[in-house]
Amino acid sequence: MAVHQPSSTEPASDAAGPATPAFSPLYQQIKGLILQSLQAGEWKPGEAIPSEMDLAARFRVSQGTVRKAIDELAAENLVVRRQGKGTFVATHAEQHVRYRFLKLVPDSGDEGPAQRTILECRRGRASAEIARALALRTSDPVVQVRRVLSFGGVPTILEDIWLPGNAFKGLTAEQLASHQGPTYVLFEVEFGVRMVRAEEKIRAVAADAQHARLLAVDAGAPLLSVERLSHTYNDVPMELRRGLYRTDTHHYRNDLS
Structure with a gap:
């Protein structure tokens, strides 16, 4: 193993002295x-x-x-x-972290898991923008998913998702629709990809005509735009997700510590 050790005559230990620019602890x-x-x-x-x-x-x-x-x-x-x-x-199947990347919560009550409607699941080629986000080359294969998440029968989140095509070869709309539980568990079980960290950009937007139709709101209604880039181990980007959230009965909650 390529582990730096103090010398060949003494055991490796934390007494190796202060770290130098050449070596990490x-x-x-x-x-x-x-x-x-x-x-x-x-x-x-x-x-x-x-x-x-x-x-x-x-x-x-x-x-x-x-x-x-x-x-x-x-x-x-x-x-x-x-x-x-x-x-x-660790796994997203653990009860206490099942939805740790989903921060939209109801204003009151417990509405249960989301109902998913898969509008699109297709393979395509990465645009320059998507390739840059996912550390791919332009025109590399990607899987693009569009879906609506509803709570209590009310469409609440519209999501566009891009995944590296080679890592998610064979992903189908049927798999996404039929899987019970968090989608990230499906990624773990079927594709061996675990999302371990995510960063988000959040802004307020107004619903255009298409988004209003899919989310059953009036055109111009306020929505929360959330762009999430999720990484697997060693900070490898594996998912770009852009969501539009209704916040008339929900709010975005983040615990800071």
């Missing part, structure tokens, strides 16, 4: 190697990763170094520690 190197294994699919979402002792032996470092690396991965919601059971690859 040892635990960060171990974190990077674990991330490589996650990205390569060595351990799938929901599966246990090896114990700290096994990882320490594998990378020839101390358990304390491995523990510090896993502490950071857990803080970033990439792995989950379970008392007495071990450490597991």
